[in-house]
Amino acid sequence: MTAEKNLQALLAGMHPIQRDGEYVYALWPHGRLLAAGIEAAVREAEGLTVVLPRAEADRQGLTYDFVGAWITLEIHSALEAVGLTAAVSRALTEARISCNVLAGFHHDHLLVPVADAPRAMEVLAELSAHNRQAPRPELLLRSETPEDRDAIIALAADAFAMSPATGLPAKGEPVEAKVLRALFGAKEYLPRFSLVAVLEGEIVGHVISSRGWVGDHELLGLGPIGVTPRLQRQGIGSALVNETIARANAAGESGIALLGSPDYYSRFGFVPAASLGVQAPEADWGDHFQLLPLALWPGGVRGMFRYAEPFTLL
Template identity: 65%
Template sequence: MAGETDLETLLESMHPVVRNGEYVYALWPHGRPLEGDVEAAVREAEGLTVVLRRQEADRLGLAYDFVAAWITLQIHSALEAVGLTAAVSAALTHAGISCNVLAGFHHDHLLVPAGDAERALGVLKLLGKGIVLRSEQPQDRPEILELTAQAFSVSPVTGQPVAGTPIEVGLLRELFASEEYLPELSIVAEIGGDIVGHVISTRAWVGELPLLGLGPIGVAPTLQRRGIGSALMKETAVRAAAAGEPGIALLGSPAYYRRFGFVPATSRGVQPPEAVWGDHFQLLALPGWPDDVRGTFRYAAPFERL
């Protein structure tokens, strides 16, 4: 049977499955006859590379450093399917996940750092829906501002249509130009090259403690409630934790943000800039959160001018 060759169909039908256990790449000692349970091998002029279970490498006394999770893309992908591996590796690269691709006769296989397996699965699941997350580039800004205008054309506070340009558009324009702008924390969701979602987090403080203030976040109105907002929120939390940020604060509906681990900020010692915000001012404490924090939250300067 000829495998799938249409890239969109391939991406939609991609069912990533993680094999049990950990896998390693090792160089097979020159001159030693090949033995043991080898999952894949590549012969080069310099020597033989083998991929095998970590325990098997240990049993055979082989040295390795890269310890990987093995993800199989369960589609019958024709070897000539142009674009599948490029799309997969580009999406993983945007997420900062390194990946080695092995093509078998039936399936493509990805070896990603063992600790990144779950996150890689999340990236692949989104890619199956055609969604790629990546850092914003300056040339994306007009499209992001347009998307933000659409997303906030109905006020999230009153539920009523907004007359004129929503204030979030001007705020975002100022945040892009502000000292508190952090490029890695301005993230877009893209479908087929179009920007369909955006979230930004900027430098903020509680007393002397630097942390993040999240917002605005917006998803194209016709594509809301399909998981794009959630994907942007989760990506923000992962990137923030990896950057050593202690926490993320935001103003929004507790019913939405609770699912990502946000709690009323006051329960972690942080007072909102305006007392009336109450429990709508929320905080996600990341692993570096110092428990003795007490103080009032201060957003990036452009928020102060609202």
């Protein structure tokens, strides 16, 4: 996964999340085996400092003063990125909130006094929103060309490095990249529905919809869709879905089916496909199999959705 270095993008997409529970700093007794609950440790000449859940510190009989809430900035920041923690600390200092920063390999973590945690989350959200509003390079949406395909496959490999289906790292090339490669050569490929999002000349997002059917009624099957990990949650995926919907209406398509999170796709008007009489190819997809009926949706379409042939790879 590519790590972000641009400060504005880091702040815009930092996405702070507060972990459950309370955490403390304590000195670990010399010679005692390390306990499983330790979340971070720093070795110094004077001894070993550990950060661990308060309950675990109590269980271990450790003494502590600082009781903190743990906030993770979920963006994948490059270790050599300059300015993120400085900007965050400055905003919290201005709000008179003290803050200890821990840098992990993937993310930065903040420990703030428990009582200040709600305000700290507000301050971070404001800082992030402010950077989202700052002028950004223009996002271009256009149809894919054959020259884009290597970049699209690389983007899919990056976006699906963690499988959204299992939450685990993909083994080898993600299956979504394989499906894409097969779709480009499939009879169900529809050129105007393979869209790229381009930012300053770089392909940062891609969505494809291919021909699918319920019986002999033609629909679109949307997916895979992927956005470069460092630029996720900044509206690029939404722009791609909205452009697909606009093109589908303009082309006289009647509906778009997809497999995905209802939390995400309901904002575009997708509903569980079963509520419209359309069944998922796999029964256990449940409400994750969704359908957007477009202006020309005829009603009365009943049956199981059939994806383009390359989806049999999934």
